[in-house]
Amino acid sequence: MNARVTGILERDTYVIEKIIFESRLGLAVTANLYLPKGRKFPLPAVVGTCGHSDNGKANPLYQSFAQGLARFGYPGVLKSFDLPDCCKALAGKNLYQTEPRNAMAGKAF
Secondary structure, X not given: OOXXXXXXXXXXXXXXXXXXXXXXXXXXXXXXEEEEOOOOOOOOOEEEEOOOOOOHHHOHHHHHHHHHHHHOOOOEEEEEOOOOOHHHHHOOOOHHHHOOOOOOOOOXX
16 A cells, blocks of 8 residues: 655666555555566566564665576565564664573563
């Protein structure tokens, strides 16, 4: 719902479209859409969801995955899922490096 492109990055064999959409009313999801150049659409696409990393979809592993798909001619989508208000509660904290692995167990955000 309410999808829009917020920026476009040109690369040698593909284009990255920065998009934002609502997965439900009022809940924004950001994604990067990697579109191969020179292909006739429609095409099958692969959706990759980003896991636990400090820099989300900017993580080199996720970037390599989506870039590889686009270079082979397939659209790829990298999505970051944020729980409502989770980022506000964790602002300035890096629980993965400063606290034990189970630091979030039992905590409400």
